[in-house]
């Protein structure tokens with residue numbers, strides 16, 4: 001039996017330039033026309049920056065439809081510098097001097113396709129690239145069947161990145177279901193930004209619960225951004241929407257419905273410290289009793 005342990009490599013101390021700032025969740029309506037998606041995204045990011053947001057969070061798969069059939073042909077070569085979507089995000093980040101958690105786009109690399117989030121700093125450079133770790137598989141007879149691994153290969157590395165607006169742990173949608181990932185991020189003292197595209201079958205019951213659980217268990221901010229629900233979408237995968245910003249005490253600081261919109265809320269990093277002082281879960285934690293072990297599954 002092998003104990004599971006979380007032993008991240010040391011990070012440099014966070015260089016946070018802002019303790020309090022506005023974050024914008026750009027809940028975009030996505031169409032099959034990539035140029036149109038990029039133009040809509042640009043306009044929404046620029047408007048949010050003009051309204052004062054210093055951090056923008058984008059949805060999972062915002063540059064093209066979230067369709068297993070077309071994702072591979074919509075994939076872009078980020079490392080090869082042939083990614084119109086990431087170039088657009090870099091340009092806007094540099095022009096407005098903002099940080100962007102770039103949701104995700106399909107990325108092609110080494111003959112594979114990944115579901116990839118780029119984090120872009122205010123100089124327009126890519127600070128980090130996260131490839132979705134947990135691919136979504138679901139089969140509820142008569143309701144929904146979806147197998148993300150038909151289109152994507154899973155990533156191999158959790159991603160923690162230091163930005164001007166704090167140390168951020170990145171997740172993409174289904175990544176939020178795995179509490180160990182948020183625990184690992186919490187152990188590195190940061191907050192958690194999954195970009196998401198939950199569906200109607202699981203979204204109504206679980207989306208709000210998942211975000212609040214990850215925030216409250218770990219006493220950190222959780223910001224999620226979804227595409228808007230497309231009323232004309234094929235029944236295969238209808239997006240739930242409901243992007244939101246949850247505080248370390250479980251407070252809803254911003255929330256969208258299912259329509260195209262930008263939800264803006266305030267992150268005050270001092271709330272992490274004050275929540276942890278008021279409710280010192282870490283000190284109360286009985287780490288001496290919890291030991292996760294790999295068990296042989298039958």
Ligand SMILES: NC(=O)CCC(=O)C(=O)O
Pocket residue numbers: 060135136172173174175177196197198199202203
């Ligand atoms: N795109 C996704 O990862 C969807 C995850 C989801 O809906 C879930 O229930 O988990």
